Amino acid sequence: MPLVWFAAREPRRSVLWAVLGSMVVILTPFIAGISAGDRVTELARLLVGVLVYTALALVVNELSRQYAAQLRLSEEREAVVRTEITRAAEVQRSLLPGALADTPGYALAGTCLPSTTVGGDFFDWYRTDDGVAMTLGDVMGKGVGAGLIAAAVRATVRSSRRDPDPGAAIVRASEGLATDLADGPDSVVFTTLFHARLRGDVLHWADAGHGLTVVVREDGGAERLSTPDLPIGLGLGLHDAWETRTTALCPGDLVVCFSDGVLDLFGGGLDSVEHVAALARRDPRPSSVVDALADLARELGHDDDVTVVALRREPVAAPVAGDVLAPVAVAAPTAP
Incomplete structure (x- = not known):
């Protein structure tokens, strides 16, 4: 799980940290002298383990990078759509x-x-x-x-x-x-x-x-x-x-x-x-x-x-003798 967690980070150097972490875990018994068996065999086993974990880290990192790229593309497209919709709303309001x-x-x-x-x-x-x-x-x-x-x-x-x-x-x-x-x-x-x-x-x-x-x-x-x-x-x-x-x-x-x-x-x-x-x-x-x-x-x-x-x-007021009716004011439209 730590290997996947490190490798899932987008930068390529994350693979190196994941591999180094795996090596430390595998080498710990070897360095501490508590491993059983031939040391050459243990080293060979270490090399195989590192290669396997390196391949796994590369695959996880590449999948993470592809997903991040797709996510950025989706966000950019969404931002463009939001901008267009906002502009469309502004144009629609201008038509009122x-x-x-x-x-x-x-x-x-x-x-x-x-x-x-x-x-x-x-x-x-x-x-x-x-x-x-x-x-x-x-x-x-x-x-x-x-x-x-x-x-x-x-x-x-x-x-x-x-x-x-x-x-x-x-x-x-x-x-x-x-x-x-x-x-x-x-x-x-x-x-x-x-x-x-x-x-x-x-x-x-x-x-x-x-x-x-x-x-x-x-x-x-x-x-x-x-x-x-x-x-x-x-x-x-x-x-x-x-x-x-x-x-x-x-x-x-x-x-x-x-x-x-x-x-x-x-x-x-x-x-x-x-x-x-x-x-x-x-x-x-x-x-x-x-x-x-x-x-x-x-x-x-x-x-x-x-x-x-x-x-x-508008209602027409009854005229007073000698007066001329003034124009009626027009109400302004309510803002949307």
């Missing part, structure tokens, strides 16, 4: 939208808390010629692969910003993610998506298999926005059209869209939508709703990505 400027009458907030370094959820908003657009998507799976698909879907939907039809934007995103179902079910990667445009008092929206959007009215009522339309990325032949619907959105009404990671915070059922609506009733400011859900996710922990985006038509 900033505060909207010069948009009186609207308040928005959002956050995305990935379960891993890179998540498959995303949200977005931007100004249009006649209002505001908002998007939330949830890609099947986690990690870098899901993050790449999320970035591609976001970019495709954004490229349709001049098209006033949300359903058309989803069709374009679906075309970019179309997969050949003949390659087998493992090749299918789908994304649930909610995309809406608010123009005046009307919310034009399309839902691709998401179904986790609720409108909380100023009077406390709630309306869930969902459709039977399928997620995108399932193949053009399976589903190639998404219907655009409209919902009246009066001043003071709030739209909250979230990913299925939020459901897990309330037990995993669709009744979680009502829990989100209850949070909104207590404080209808988008930033407050987003912060409350983000704090809950951090407190409870989450195995799935948690993403929330909230849009509110």
